[in-house]
Amino acid sequence: MNDKKTTYTGDIIQGIPVINNLNINDLEQNKVYRFMFQGSAMNIGQPWFVPLLVARGAKAGKSLLLNTGIHGDELNGIKVIQQLFAQLDTSQLAGTIIGVLQASPNSLVHINKNWLLSTDGGDFENMNRLFPGKENGNSAEQHAYLLWNNLWRGNVDYMIDLHSQSTDTEYPLFVFADYRNVLAQQMAELIPADQIKNDEGEIGTVETTFIQHGIPAITIELGAARIFQSDYIQRTLIGIRNILAKFGFSNNQITDTALSNNTFIGNQMISIRALHGGYTEMLVSIGEDVNYDQLVAYQINQFGDIIREYRTPTAGKVLSVGTSAIREAGGLLVRILYNTPN
Ligand SMILES: [Zn+2]
Incomplete structure (x- = not known):
């Protein structure tokens, strides 16, 4: 149930009205709205703004x-x-699509995984561990609270x-995707992805x-971070349009899915992380099948001597690799997706 009202603060930012509350039922049908949502405040007293689109x-x-x-x-x-949104025709849409473009503006300003706090000379929070947030927490927790x-x-x-x-x-x-939720499983398998993890989630993430x-x-x-990758963007759009078709938002046909794309679905993953600082030579790539005890990476020191070798603790498929040629201890080298019977 949605008991709040869409509330305009009266401010206009970059020509866009500012809201601090959204109730989509207050908005007219057959229309696309642009809003700036007012989040938590910076140390200088000014708010962070989250741009969003709402298609009714x-x-x-x-x-x-x-x-x-x-x-x-x-x-x-x-x-x-x-x-x-650029290709959306609201006259053919049943229901509402909300697109939140910059959920953590603080983190985007810094091109950083984390939300940076000025408290005590600098601290940080991973926003994807804070939901549903805290009303009287730090600025990251308050921002999560307001979004939620x-x-x-x-x-x-x-x-x-x-x-x-x-x-x-x-x-x-x-x-x-958490396959204990049947609709989440359906959504995941409507994406023509390369790999899916049936995953119980993590407390504090948006998804969980x-x-x-x-x-x-x-x-x-x-x-990858920091770049646009058109193949992944286009296949995600195909998947979202499939989800819109499946759940009654559109009359489109379902096209490429996990099934037609032969997506690999695993229920376990394991990360091989650097145990030492050093230069890294990666011997496998994403999507490659690996065997148990296969050499997948090694590290050399500044003189070129091999200081560490890394082998797989299990067979499976390479899900993720470190792309930097230098890693310190704890840095990800290889992540493997695989299946166990339970
Ligand atoms: Zn992320």
Whole structure:
């Protein structure tokens, strides 16, 4: 139930009206809105603003939230939302699509995975571990609280959070989905991804917070940080249009899916991380099948001597690799997706 009203603060930013509360039912049908949502305040007293689009279909229906920009170095997702809205015809749409373009403006300003705090000379929070936020927390927790309570809660029937891998690492087109939620599984398998992980989620993520509230949600990881990758963007758009068709938002045909794309679906993943600082030679690439005890990477020191070799603890498929030629201890080298019977 949505008990709040769409509230305009009276401010206009870049020609766009500012709101601090959204109720999609207050908005006219057959129309696309642009808003700036007022988030938490900076140390200088000025608010962070989150730009968003709301498309109201000519016909009533369900609501899909597309969210991106939770992590500030992950950029592919904004292009997905921009292109979807550019090609959207609200006269043919039943229901509502909300596109949140820069969920964590603080993190995007810094092209950083984390939300940076000025407190005590500098601290940070991973926004994708803070939901549903804290009303009286720090600025990151308050921002999460405002997104959850004033923008999303009551407005969303299906949710897709668009991410990529972090800086210096890379995924293919990859989906996290909690298969205990049948609709989340259906959503995941409507994406013509390379790999899917049936995953119980992590407390505090956007996806898991929606799942905990009974709303089907998935996380799509589009490749690498900091760049636009058109293949992943286009296949994500195909998947979102499939989801719109499947759940009654459009009369489109379902096209390429996980089934037709022969997507690899695993239920376990394991990360091989650097145990030492040094230069890294990677011996495998994303999507490659690896055997148990296969040599996948090694590190050399500044003189070129081999200091560490890394072997697989299990057979499986390479899900992610470190792309930087230099890694310190703890840095990801190889992540493997695989299956166990349970
Ligand atoms: Zn992310």
